[in-house]
Amino acid sequence: MKGSLSTLALALVAAGALAQGHHQQAPADPFRLQPLSGGVYALYGRGGNVGFFVGADAVVVVDSQFRDLAPGIVEKIKSVTDKPIKYLVNTHHHPDHVGGNEVFKQFAVIVAHDNVRKRMLMSPEAILRDYPPMIEDARKSGNEERAKRLQEQIDWAKKVRIEEIPAPFVTFDSELRIHVGGETIHVWHTSPAHTDGDSVVRFEKANVVHMGDLLFNKVIPVIDVRGGGMPKGYLPALDSVLARLDPGVTIIPGHGESPMPRGSKCFGSTSSIWSSSQRPRAPLERRGKRSSAMRSCRPTRNGAGTRSASKRTRGSAYDEAK
Numbered sequence: 001m002k003g004s005l006s007t008l009a010l011a012l013v014a015a016g017a018l019a020q021g022h023h024q025q026a027p028a029d030p031f032r033l034q035p036l037s038g039g040v041y042a043l044y045g046r047g048g049n050v051g052f053f054v055g056a057d058a059v060v061v062v063d064s065q066f067r068d069l070a071p072g073i074v075e076k077i078k079s080v081t082d083k084p085i086k087y088l089v090n091t092h093h094h095p096d097h098v099g100g101n102e103v104f105k106q107f108a109v110i111v112a113h114d115n116v117r118k119r120m121l122m123s124p125e126a127i128l129r130d131y132p133p134m135i136e137d138a139r140k141s142g143n144e145e146r147a148k149r150l151q152e153q154i155d156w157a158k159k160v161r162i163e164e165i166p167a168p169f170v171t172f173d174s175e176l177r178i179h180v181g182g183e184t185i186h187v188w189h190t191s192p193a194h195t196d197g198d199s200v201v202r203f204e205k206a207n208v209v210h211m212g213d214l215l216f217n218k219v220i221p222v223i224d225v226r227g228g229g230m231p232k233g234y235l236p237a238l239d240s241v242l243a244r245l246d247p248g249v250t251i252i253p254g255h256g257e258s259p260m261p262r263g264s265k266c267f268g269s270t271s272s273i274w275s276s277s278q279r280p281r282a283p284l285e286r287r288g289k290r291s292s293a294m295r296s297c298r299p300t301r302n303g304a305g306t307r308s309a310s311k312r313t314r315g316s317a318y319d320e321a322k
């Protein structure tokens, strides 16, 4: 008996050590939750940053990252409130902002600009057309992880039925407001910039704005021309947003690990990043080499796919300026 107990105890210690070893090897929590003001939180994970507002009787979420992360996003929200998640706003149609819709549609009303729905429903076609060269780019730059994720999207596009796509089911053409408790959440569409379905989401009382991919933190903006974006429209779109923000607003960028500085300063820094990315364009244009224009791009930070995306953006700006 004693012997058995010792054996059992040893086994338990061993199991504990194993569990601990396993725990140490388990991937770290992919999320970082940051309380901002007035019940608004930023949630950083993989893909586009999530923002959410906890109101008196409901939670409003902005963007849903990827399908595999969505249950974790819901869990993080539940860690700060037991209020139901009633609305999800998508800032645009890119998969790293809408991938989790499949989970959210089970309990939330999904809201976005008309073109987000349109482009999501068209996405299998676009993925099969656009992703194969992107996989090649990713492999060339040694980013196997990205290549794998793109391949998964291709596999999905080959088999998905249109009616299964979790596109927003409430759409608007210029702007709408969501009223939750005493907070008013303004969602408005800008002229084509990052895509043709961009919206920003402003929490009025909290004085926080989620910029979607119109604004990155210290990264050259990406313009998805195939997704309806326009390099020329980018700065006017930023200006139009800036004109509607209050001083001291807290900004949740579409990408970037930390929150942006308060107020309009970050718009200035993004504008200067954008302008400096455009600066070498004139002499290169005279030489007439699109490939040189693309090579001259120097992002200030290399996130996943950022370098290749910025190169594509320079190429698009070049095409538009021709």
Ligand SMILES: [Zn+2]
Binding pocket: 092, 094, 194, 213
């Ligand atoms: Zn995007």
